[in-house]
Amino acid sequence: DAGVIQSPRHEVTEMGQEVTLRCKPISGHDYLFWYRQTMMRGLELLIYFNNNVPIDDSGMPEDRFSAKMPNASFSTLKIQPSEPRDSAVYFCASRQTGMNTEAFFGQGTRLTVV
Amino acid sequence: AQSVSQHNHHVILSEAASLELGCNYSYGGTVNLFWYVQYPGQHLQLLLKYFSGDPLVKGIKGFEAEFIKSKFSFNLRKPSVQWSDTAEYFCAVNAFYGQNFVFGPGTRLSVLP
Numbered sequence A: 001d002a003g004v005i006q007s008p009r010h011e012v013t014e015m016g017q018e019v020t021l022r023c024k025p026i027s028g029h030d031y032l033f034w035y036r037q038t039m040m041r042g043l044e045l046l047i048y049f050n051n052n053v054p055i056d057d058s059g060m061p062e063d064r065f066s067a068k069m070p071n072a073s074f075s076t077l078k079i080q081p082s083e084p085r086d087s088a089v090y091f092c093a094s095r096q097t098g099m100n101t102e103a104f105f106g107q108g109t110r111l112t113v114v
Numbered sequence B: 001a002q003s004v005s006q007h008n009h010h011v012i013l014s015e016a017a018s019l020e021l022g023c024n025y026s027y028g029g030t031v032n033l034f035w036y037v038q039y040p041g042q043h044l045q046l047l048l049k050y051f052s053g054d055p056l057v058k059g060i061k062g063f064e065a066e067f068i069k070s071k072f073s074f075n076l077r078k079p080s081v082q083w084s085d086t087a088e089y090f091c092a093v094n095a096f097y098g099q100n101f102v103f104g105p106g107t108r109l110s111v112l113p
Helices: none
Strands: A005-007 A010-013 A019-024 A030-039 A042-050 A054-056 A065-071 A074-079 A090-095 A108-114 B005-006 B010-014 B019-021 B025-028 B030-036 B044-050 B057-059 B065-068 B073-078 B087-095 B107-112
Touching: A005 A090, A019 A090, A019 A108, A030 A074, A042 A065, A042 B030, A054 A065, A074 A090, B005 B087, B010 B019, B019 B107, B025 B030, B025 B087, B030 B057, B030 B065, B030 B073, B044 B057, B044 B065, B044 B073, B073 B087
Parallel strands: A010 A108, B010 B107
Antiparallel strands: A005 A019, A019 A074, A030 A042, A030 A090, A042 A054, A065 A074, A090 A108, B005 B025, B019 B073, B025 B073, B030 B044, B030 B087, B057 B065, B065 B073, B087 B107
């Protein structure tokens, strides 16, 4: 398996624009997590899904953020409108159901909002 | 709610020095414990994990960690660090039968050649 795949790797956008980040989890994994990493706040969980259903979105900072998982192999994180303070690295991770399983991370998307 | 604390924000060592990074968690039940490493500009990778059994677990690249249940700790160790160990290290907890991973704030390790 190619691992968790995220796209794009880098995104530079102007304030006010819509940004969509994409993630393909590892095949067979039924949990998908979206994290945001900044110097100030470290690694924050934004939302996670189980079997394509959002389970906990309490980490989503504002209504400007939304996430979907239309099927088991694809998820998006959308920011509309984007703001400079959204600049961060966004990681997607996936995990298989089970008592003893770890999360596998994608390479991340570095978002810069100017 | 679970939480994870890491003792040091930034550790600076010379090559060949010994390393110990502290991690404590707060959760009363059974947990799974992890250390992840993030090399500069890269994603998080699993270094080692504890699920059950021997509380001393060995991971990749000569790292090991010891789970001390009574202290709610899972400290990471390496007897002799290398320059290539320069990275950020994250401790994480997953409650047994739980779904989410809770990460600590991370410890940045700088190894001087």
